[in-house]
Every structure is written in structure tokens, then in C-alpha cells.
Amino acid sequence: MAPEASLAATTAIRDDDLRSAWELDVSSVMPFIQDLASNFESQKNSLNEQPILKLTDSQHASLMGEYARPGAAHSVDHVLKEARDIFDYRIRMNHPRFYSFIPAAVSPYSWIGETVSSAFNSFAGSRLQSSGPSCIEQGLIQWMASKAGLPSTAGGLTVSGGSMANFTAMVLARDKHLPRDQRLNGVAYISDQTHSSVAKGLRILGFDATQIQIIPTDDRFRMKVRELDDQIQRDRNAGRYPFAVIASAGTTNTGSVDPLHEIVEICGREKLWVHVDGAYGASVLLSKERPNLLAGLGGVDSISWDAHKWLFQTYACGILLVRDKQHLIDSFATEAEYIRDAEEVDDVPNFWNLGLELTRPARAMKLWFTLRILGVDMFGRAIDHGINMAEYAEKQVRLQPDWQITSPASLAAVTFRYAPPGKSEKELDALNVAISQKVIADNIAGILTTKLRGRIVLRICSLNPLTDETMMKKVIDDLDKIARKLLPEIRVVNGLNLH
Template identity: 55%
Template sequence: MMNDDIWGAARGALDRIAADRARRETIVSIASPEEAAAFRALAAPGAGRAIAEVVGDAERIFAHRVRMDHPRFYGFIPSPASPLSLVGELLASGYNAHAGSWMQSSGPAAIEQGLIAWLAERAGLPDSAGGLFVSGGSMANLTGLMLARDRMLPPEERHRGVAYVSTQTHSSVAKGLRVLGFLPEQIRKVAVDAERRLDIAALGEAIATDRAAGRAPFAVVASCGTTNTGSIDDLHAIADLAARERLWLHVDGAYGASVVLSGRHRALVDGLARADSLSWDAHKWLFQTYCCGMVLVRDRRHLLESFATSAEYLQDAAAGDETPNFWDYGVELTRPARAMKLWFTLQVMGERAVGEAIDHGFMLAETLAEALGERPHWRIVSPAQLGIVTFRYEPPGYDGSELDALNTAIARRMIDDNVAAPLTTRLDDAVVLRACTISPDATADDIRAMVAELDTRAQAIAAAIRA
């Protein structure tokens, strides 16, 4: 195959991607059983085919997805990736640097080193801080928790170790603790308060109870932006308690840590400066394509103590403090130059524009709550915070199970009609609608229009239930 054919196909693929983003077609498209069967049959290679034909197949395959970057997708934590991130990813993939060692990628490694230092400074961490880019929050949480285990629990004490999370902590934290060898009974779920933040008094009581029972508390995980409601735990109070109890404080900031770049709301997350380790996803509120996360730690030496290894075949890639081998800072040996795509976006947009885009998400959530409040029978379950609102349609005369079914049907109808995609969650043992409004491409008018469409469908579905 000629190189000209390959580069021509690459240009064509980029044109198709640009056209797909511009069309903003079906928000949620799930392959039918027949389509999935056809794709599975297509997975195994046969004789070589024309590159244009394969690109066309790829386009049809990718058509069946949730468009997480669609301005009217409000489920989960969207990934409203900037086209700049795509260009940055294209550069990183095209140059294909092995970002494990300084020898193999001294240019990208210097950017990663400098960008980690800048992010740590923005989070308020000291000069001793460090970190690295990872695939996302799950790996960042695992990395921080491994440091907690290694620093706070001698090997012979690990069977007694207990880590504390809240009932709203992201599920990746418990998964990471299990990967590290902790049993379910060593993961203590603590209640939350009325604002769905980790209850400080309940945390203190749980620690005291475990110590009295001969267990070894070693870490507490605080949330900076829970997935359900966007709540931020009282980071300062938890840090004070962790210091008194000699516990490692890991903060899951995969979603909310980006607020440190906000011009208007940065004070909400100033407690991040107290963390021993911090997870942070750029593919959420820093507008990157997937697989771009960071883990920051208060003392970068702890990463080396937990992860550095040596082998005779690596002797030519020896490193120093100013010339780090990032494979000694985390799990991966082979790793891409993830930092480069975030660097590219930040360089083109500038810090101020990124902060304004984050502030825009706050404004959209506030607009949503205000618009819902203007219509009867809509109850705000959790207020607008960090770009997230939860709400529930509650017309009179319906019992709890009927209201659960009604709100589930409202979300389904919005998706089926391709109007917008708010999804559901459960709070206080009830089904509620939830919207995360962080797309820079969405407008306040879009939000108000969605509320009008929600209300129209809610009334129609409620009437049909009673018909």
C-alpha cells in the first residue's frame, strides 16, 4: 500500500470526524442484536481490503455509541472533548513516543514534568509534589491508594488495615483497594450528611470503633465532586481529622479538581492543597479525549519508593531527579505521551479561556435549576453544584413506585426522541433525573428548551399512566 493512500485516508477520516461533530446526530445509538452480530463477524481479519472500505466500516461501527461530547448529552460525566485535544492526540499518536523513560522521550517527558508541576501548583501542593499522567481516575486512584498502603501499613499489618470512603465515593476506589489486596470488610463505608458530604462525626466514630477492635486505620478517601450530585466533601475538616489520626488523605478529584482553574469558583476546592494524593481527569472537565488523567502526590519521592524497578536491559535509560523515567512513577512501563494533548489544548486556549469554559458549566446547571423551579411539580433533589443538578417530577396523586417509573420513562422518552439525554440515578431510595451540564457548546437557551421538552413529555407520560 502506498503512503499516499494512507495519508489520503487519514485526511478523509478527519473530514468524516469533523462532519460527524458538526451534524450532532443521534445522541444515544445502541447497536441492535443483529447489528452487533454483524460487527462481531467483521472483527476477524480476512483478505486485505481497500483502505477506504475499512474506513467506511469504522464510521458505521462508531455510529453506534453514546456521543459523550454532544452538547445535549447530560448523563454520567460527559466528555465534551475540544477539537484541539483531537489534534494533540493526533500529534502524540503520530510521533508515537515511548513516554516511559527520559532517554526515549526527553521532549515529551520535559513537558509532562513541567505540566505536572504547574497543575500541582494550581492545586496548592508544595514544591515537593509530583505525579504523572495516567489513563484516568481509576488508575490515578489506584496509584494514590498504593502509596497510602505502602507508606502507612507495614506488610505484616496489612491484614488489619482499614480504609474509609463515603456512601457517595466513586466505585473505582473500592475496586482499587481490592486490586491492592484489601478485602471488602477492610473498606469502611461512612454515611454522608444532608449535603451528601462525608459525615465527619461518623468518620471519627468509625475510626475509633476500628481502633478499639484492633484494626489499623490507614487512609481516608475524600471526594471533590461526587458523580451523583457534584458534592465536595469538607476537605479541610477531613484533613484535620486525618492528621490527628495519622491517616493518609487521598482526594478523588477526577471530576472536580479542574475547578482550581476556574476564575469564579476556585475557593470551593481550596482544600485540595491538604491532600497526600489526588486524582484528576483531564478527559472530564479539561475537555480532552479519553485516557488522559493525572495523579498528583504531595511528595514525589513516594512514587519512586513504591514503583521504581530495575532490570539489566534498562541500564541505558538511567534517570535523575531532573530527567525522570516516568515508568518509575507508576504502574505502566510502556506508556503514551498523554501530557502532550492537554499541553496542546492549554497552549492554544490559554488558562483564562479554560477557566471560563469551566465557569460556563456552573452557569448552565444554575440555569437548569432555575428553569425547573419555574414549572409546577418539579422538585430539585440536590442543588446546582459543580455543574450537576438532580431533580424529580412529582405530580400529586402518584405513589413512590409510580413516580420512580414516571421519571425513568421521562428520561427514556427524551433519549428516544433524540431531544437530550439526561439520565437517572437513585438518591434517598428514589429514582431521580440527573444532568451534568459541562459542555462549552451548550447554551442557556439549550437548557431552557430542554426543560420545556422535559415538562411536555412528563405531563404526557403522567396522563398516560392514569388513562
């Protein structure tokens, strides 16, 4: 080819605007990053002043609908300002007075770790594409498995969160313990407090509601093991095929831990898979003050453990640990021509062979980053702090007349209810809903309701290391003041709340 022709071809496909669009305009981004970072720096003070819950009204919703429509190019400044506006409307899940769901008390180092990880954007499906991050993921999995007391055969992987970890475990339980010709006959056992993601996973796998036995719980909301054992026998006698028991190590409602030793014993005898949903609670394995809260965990087949819950990570960072890593390979390994060059050569697996995802981010890197900077002991202290704060909240509630503890502090959760005499159960339900709405509207605390044994109760999950005793005492005192003020206004007529 003549030199002119080759030059023409190069010029024709070179687009300098396009090239510069792929470069970072550092000067326009830095002030924003600095601002975000200083937000974290002073989060104890600045977050305190911020609204815990901010919802869009219809005007904002339509404005943001406009933002969402792709169109012309805008300056970085302009779009960053829009991003700020958009994210302003949210629950600040990391607010020191946000105690609902499972709060996300994210470490700023997780945010940085996530940013670092996303900057390198490694493909963590195979060791070939991400051998450094894969070593870290494998190392962390082994460390977490040993903390849980699993043997050296253990393995696992990071997934998006507890739902995906539970789902993956259900696949293993089915494949290992339920013969193909018994699938319509298989039965799995959960408790009346098991997280909804477990039944959802089972449903997606093709099990209908009659194949999920719900075992009642005791007065501390722990699975009744005698009833479990009896139900398994009844099902066997009816010609059904029990294959898995799902226990909880930290239920979402009350932080209850099912009797793990007994469940492991039953499952060993009955040859059932035992999965523990520790999405929220497994982190107490790092507690310094109470190392034995999950005694018996080492005997189970699989464990869900979310780092975006109580290991202070940004979303989405869940972990599934499995007693024998071979089960993951048996259920998930695939072969395809286009991945043939990415063979496994040593102890670091191709994680795409252990779970559903092929393309996956290096999720373990932010956890590694945070652990490396803060050290394991600091995590343990933070977890102990959360447990102690729940106990403190319980103590403060007990000091107030007319309040009932409906489940005592367990892990970092406590539930309670304003229950003055002379009100019907329906009125008490309405009263507690109104209390929750008012504390949120007044920005006192993010305390939502849940239902226990059919009754509406208030719930505090206190795992934020920035929550302190003064703050918690004031929240409980304010709750009481609000409750007393609302009391005369609550009247339920024919099921209608006339508050």
C-alpha cells in the same frame, strides 16, 4: 562474500508490497480527515441534529461481527467507510444535549493533539526514549500540583483515568501508612457517595468489604466528618488499623465536595493518608469566577484529576498528583538489566518508575497542545460556563410545578425528580425512569437516572461549553411536557411497572 551473493540475499528479503503497506496513502486518507475536521468545525449545528444515542440492533451487530473478523486486505476507502458505520453506533458523549455520566465535551484541539502525539508515538516510560514529551509531562504535573496548592515536593504522572489514579493512590496509602503485618487489620474510609473505582481498587489490593468503612453523607451528600472521626476511634478501640480516608472533590452523582479542611485535620491528627478523588471536580481549580471551591485541597496527600472529563481531552487522560513524589518512587520504582541505560539524570523522571505502566503513551501532549492553543483562561471560562449552566438548569426546574430538586447544582451537576402528589414512591421511581427513556428516545436530551437515598432521580451534568441557556430551557420545558403526558400511564402493581 561475492557481490552477487550479497545482492541475492538483499533481494530475497526485500518485499516491495510489504514496504508500501507501511507507507501512508495520503490521497485516500485526506478527504476523510478533512471530513472529520469539518464535522468539528460545524459541530455546534451538525451535532445538534445528530442522534444522541444510537445502539446496534442484532442485524448491525452481526454485520460488525463480520467486519471484526481479520481476513483479506481491503482498500483504505472501504475500511474508512466501515469505520464510519461502526462509530455511528455510540452515544455522542460530546453532544451539547448529552448530560449523563460525565460528558466528554472534547476540544477539537485535543483530538489534533492526540493525533500528533500518536503520529510520533513516543515511548513515554523513560526520559531516554521520550525526553521532550517527558519534560512536558513533568512541567504540566508541576503546574497542576501548584494549582492544587501542593508544595514543591509534589510530583505525579498521567494515567489512563480516574480509576487508575485512585488505584495508584491506594497503593501509596497502603505502603506509607499500613505496616505489612497489619494488612488484614487495615481500614480505609469512603463515603456513601464515593466513586465505585475506589472500593474496586481497594478490593484488588486485597482489602475485603469489612475493611472499607462507608461514612454517611449530609443533606448535600458530603461526608459527615463527625461520623468519620467517631468511626476511626471505634475502629482503633476495636484493635483495627485505620490507614486512609478518601474524600471526593466533585462526586459523580451530585458534584458534592467533601469538607476538605476538616478531613485533612482529622487525617493529620490520626496519621492517615488523605486522598481526594477529584477525577471530575478538580478542574474547578481553573475556574475564574469561583477560585475557592476546593479550599483545603493543598493539605492532602494525593489527588486524582481527569483531563478527559472536565479539561476537554479525548480518552484516556487521567492525572495523579502526590504531595511527595518520593512515595511514588518507593512504591513503584523497579530495576531491570534491560532498562539500565535509561537512568534518571535530572528533574525529569522516568515515569515508568512512578506507576504501574512501563510502556505508556505521551498522554500529557494532547493536554499541553490544547492548553497551549486555547490558553488557561479559556479553560477557566469553559469550566465556569458548565457551573453556570447547572445552576441555570436548577432554576428552570424550580420554575416547573411538581418537580423537586433532590440535590442543588454543585460544580456542573444537578439532580431532580418529577414528583406530582398522589403517587407512591415506587410509582414516582417508575415515572422518572419512563421520562428518562422518553427524552432519549425522542432525542431531546441525554438525561439518565441515578439513585439518591434509594430513590430514582434524573441527573444533569452540564459541562459542555456548547450547551446554552436556550437549549437548556427547552430541554427542561420538554421534560415537563413529557412528564405530564406520561403521568396517567404510570401504575405500579406489586412492584410491576405497568407503563
